[in-house]
Amino acid sequence: MLSRIAESLFWIGRYVERAEDTARILDVHIHHLLEAPVTSEADLCQSLLAIMGMSTHEADDAAALEGLDSRDSASVNARAVTELLAFDVNNPCSIVSSLGAARANARGVSEAISSEMWEALNVTYNSLPSQIDLGRRIAPYAFFRFVRERAAIIAGLTESTMSRDDAWRFMVLGRSLERVDMLARLLSTAVAGGDPSPDWVVLLRSCSAHEAFLRTYRREPEPTPAAEFLLLDRLFPRSVFCALSTAEECLAELDPRSNRAGMADESRRILGHLRTNLEFRRIDDLVQDLPGLLDAVQKGCSSASASLAERYFRQTSPIEWALEGSGLRTTPAAPR
Amino acid sequence: MGDLFEGYTPARPFGTPAWDEMFEAPGTPRAAARTLHDALQALPADDFESRCAARDRSFRDRGITFQLSGEERPFPLDLIPRIIPEQEWTVLAAGVAQRVRALEALLADLYGVGQILEDRVVPRSLVTSSQHFHRAAFGVEPPNGVRIHVAGIDVVRGADGKFCVLEDNIRCPSGVSYVIENRRMMARIFPELFTSHRVLSVASYPVKLLEALRAAAPGGTHDPTVVVLTPGVYNSAYFEHTFLARQMGIELVEGRDLICRADRIYMRTSSGEQRVDVVYRRVDDEYLDPLHFRPDTLVGCPGLLNAARAGNVTIANAVGNGVADDKLTYTYMPDIIRYYLSEDPILPNVETYRLEDPDQLDYVLGRIDQLVLKPVAGSGGYGILIGPQATDEQLAEARTTLVADPRAWTAQEIVALSTAPTRVGDRLAPRHLDLRPFAVNDGQQIWVLPGGLTRVALPEGSLVVNSSQGGGSKDTWVTMAGPQRRLSQTAKSPERRMAQSATDAPPHRGLRPETGPGFDDTGRQQQQQQQQSGSRPC
Structure with missing residues (x-):
């Protein structure tokens, strides 16, 4: 498979998962804000921004573009945050941008994915303007629901229309890595935000894990079992453990030669190390050292992604021609 | 076009005005309901309709x-x-x-x-x-x-x-x-x-x-x-x-x-x-x-x-x-x-009457057209007879039933x-x-x-x-009483934003997610998309 195609597939997986997870996180947090009168809108907005590494200035700017006032007295408000994280085309991490980028990648590799998948991505992209309008005008939950449903369709078509070949593996790999990354972001913001006891119901709901948790533990989420469930549950597909294991399996199948001894594949080594570090730790230690661990998970995802690119996606940068006079030179594409 | 409350007149069942949960007097909302009243009054009728439709669909x-x-x-x-x-x-x-x-x-x-x-x-x-x-x-x-x-x-x-x-x-x-x-x-x-x-x-x-x-x-x-x-x-x-x-x-x-x-x-x-x-x-x-x-x-x-x-x-x-x-x-x-x-x-x-007591039964039979009759064992609103709204035949029938089996019924003031x-x-x-x-x-x-x-x-x-x-x-x-959370949509004042933006550095901020390919040739598309979405009314 062409490196370029492999890379695009990997990123389609990541972008769609990112859009879906962002939609879920925003939906649950904003709903919580409405339902629980004691929640501080300012704190909640701060942590939503922190999850995606954004600042309040960016939320202000996004809101200003839409002619909204982004602030209630001193704090940024939920509308501005929704604007930035969901609808803002200038923010490369927004839901809209992620879905746009996924579709742009699919366009370049449409022969490598099934036409049904291409169509699903394209329909999603084409529906965005009207869905954004609906979300802004009536209530954002309608938009979040649209995004989750489209992501489910795309995931379903990945499972049901693609051969289990390398193309499929790269997509699933991207999806799994992104899932780990987003969950680590969500949790590390919650535990590092200075809040001694984050609301685990909201965190579980943000991963669609609340009902599964209740069925498993049959009691109100307390910090230790909730963290254990989100990090380590072997059966719940959105847990860090499950997503890491899936990513590892994909990597192992991508490189069938390396099954004798050692671990030649750097990204597989990183992910395996992360997984075992979580899996074989005592749960009490795990909860004690949660911020450090989550930080390690995020860094691990990042370096695994980098070494993956190094190994599988190496390609010549596209050449750009500059006008005579400014000097003829080739420039590499924008750094990733 | 009038607002949602146009023509709202308090109900007067059986002559006396009922307590209204929103209004203390016609046109005057109660203190606790004022914010709600004002928000609803400002709502265009078709907006309310579309929300009703969204509710039914959901x-x-x-x-x-x-x-x-x-x-x-x-x-x-x-x-x-x-x-x-x-x-x-x-x-x-x-x-x-x-x-x-x-x-x-x-x-x-x-x-x-x-x-x-x-x-x-x-x-x-x-x-x-x-x-x-x-x-x-x-x-x-x-x-x-x-x-x-x-x-x-x-x-x-x-x-x-x-x-x-x-x-x-x-x-x-x-x-x-x-x-x-x-x-x-x-x-x-x-x-x-x-x-x-x-x-x-x-x-x-x-x-x-x-x-x-x-x-x-x-x-x-x-x-x-x-x-x-x-x-x-x-x-x-x-x-x-x-x-x-x-x-x-x-x-x-x-x-x-x-x-x-x-x-x-x-x-x-x-x-x-x-x-x-x-x-x-x-x-x-x-x-x-x-x-x-x-x-x-x-x-x-x-x-x-x-x-x-x-x-x-x-x-x-x-x-x-x-x-x-x-x-x-x-x-x-x-x-x-x-x-x-x-x-x-x-x-x-x-106020409820026990019909097994002959005095109370007599009293009820005399005022049956002003009371509510309920079956003792019933639930779900089945079998209730409201005196002032009942026909003469229903009342006559009720009298016979009551006398025959007083334990099965109670009578209540309306x-x-x-x-x-x-x-x-x-x-x-x-x-x-x-x-x-x-x-x-x-x-x-x-x-x-x-x-x-x-x-x-x-x-x-x-x-x-x-x-x-x-x-x-x-x-x-x-x-809850106390300071209300403010509505998000208010007039904007850039000065205030500028003045405060220097002080609100977040205590913790994660790394920004990495991005890969897909943005090089999407710039144009995104702009087009923005134009489309930018043309709708805010």
Whole structure:
């Protein structure tokens, strides 16, 4: 498979998962804000921004573009945050941008994915303007629901229309890595935000894990079992453990030669190390050292992604021609 | 075009103006409802219509329906919430909890030594003539002393604005799932109303219920297994049964899934039989156990009651509770509260006549056209006769029935139920409503869900609110006083933003997500997309 195609597939997986997870996180947090009168809108907005590494200035700017006032007295408000994280085309991490980028990648590799998948991505992209309008005008939950449903369709078509070949593996790999990354972001913001006891119901709901948790533990989420469930549950597909294991399996199948001894594949080594570090730790230690661990998970995802690119996606940068006079030179594409 | 409140005139049932939940005088909203009133008044009519359409679609999609005369309909939620200020609520909740405490004491006494009968506070005939007094419930000792794990105490507000109790429901009170779903729906359809009010959350109900049920488990069980017992998918409240089971993360079982062996209850699972410790049953007593009650029942579990008597399983709510929420027992409630708790009732009863007393029967027969007649054993609003609205034939027929079987009926003074603005056509009109607060008793304390199910009688002038009679519902908001959260959409002032932006560095900020390919050639597309979306009105 062409490196370029492999890379695009990997990123389609990541972008769609990112859009879906962002939609879920925003939906649950904003709903919580409405339902629980004691929640501080300012704190909640701060942590939503922190999850995606954004600042309040960016939320202000996004809101200003839409002619909204982004602030209630001193704090940024939920509308501005929704604007930035969901609808803002200038923010490369927004839901809209992620879905746009996924579709742009699919366009370049449409022969490598099934036409049904291409169509699903394209329909999603084409529906965005009207869905954004609906979300802004009536209530954002309608938009979040649209995004989750489209992501489910795309995931379903990945499972049901693609051969289990390398193309499929790269997509699933991207999806799994992104899932780990987003969950680590969500949790590390919650535990590092200075809040001694984050609301685990909201965190579980943000991963669609609340009902599964209740069925498993049959009691109100307390910090230790909730963290254990989100990090380590072997059966719940959105847990860090499950997503890491899936990513590892994909990597192992991508490189069938390396099954004798050692671990030649750097990204597989990183992910395996992360997984075992979580899996074989005592749960009490795990909860004690949660911020450090989550930080390690995020860094691990990042370096695994980098070494993956190094190994599988190496390609010549596209050449750009500059006008005579400014000097003829080739420039590499924008750094990733 | 006028606003939603145009032509809103207070209801005057039977001559006196009813208490309106939103307006203290025509055109003047009450203090607690002013913000809501102003927000609704500013709402364009077509905006309200589209929100109603979104509500119906969402209820249908999610299967939140109610069986009405054999037809499955989306649960009728009126989008105008009912507001109860927190200070009023505190009193109401205390009254509900007091009532439940007294009812618990009454049940423990009636299914025990019967001291209250000895002391002649209530007559022995009250118990012996009750359809819902079950000898079979004697000797079933609830492990933590709780018989009423869940109660729904129906209250109404009279013309003077005071709440009084209309009915106690301590068998299988239903409707709590609609309270939670109504709130969820309102938050989605009217998010901006929640940012301008501080509404107490109702989301913790399933957790409280599960805690109470686990606390009720027989002694010696470390991690009790709780199940919800439903009659099955054809039951009108089936949605609620599935809802509660899902929200509590426990199994929803039918009678055929349970098996009793050596006075222990098991459920049949794919990995063998599993012991059950607590059965939260939503099946009526008569259908619960064919060994003791109706022998032809298919929805119960043979042997369940014996297992409970042996102390191996807890049935919640307990069998035989019906004797205490009987409409005749109701008439004695103020005395019962004083007898057991040595307190005065916080919430009064509606004036009710006992027809077994010949004097009271005579009095009622003379005023039958001004009273409400209710069947003692009935529920769900079936069989109610409202004197002023009845025809002469109906009244004549009622006279004969009363004289023939006075124990089967009670007569009540009419309460001009309070009204609230409710959508009728494209306007709001006053409609009568009641309120069912839910109380959960875990043996330590009685917790009252802040809010409850407000039911609305949709036909003009109607006073019967039961959903089985085609009633609607409203989201009930217990609102906290104090500083309101501000609405998000206000005029913007860039100066203020600039001045403050320097000081608000976030305490923690994660890394920005990496991005890969897909942005090089999307710049153009994104701009186009932005132009498209930028052309719509803000």
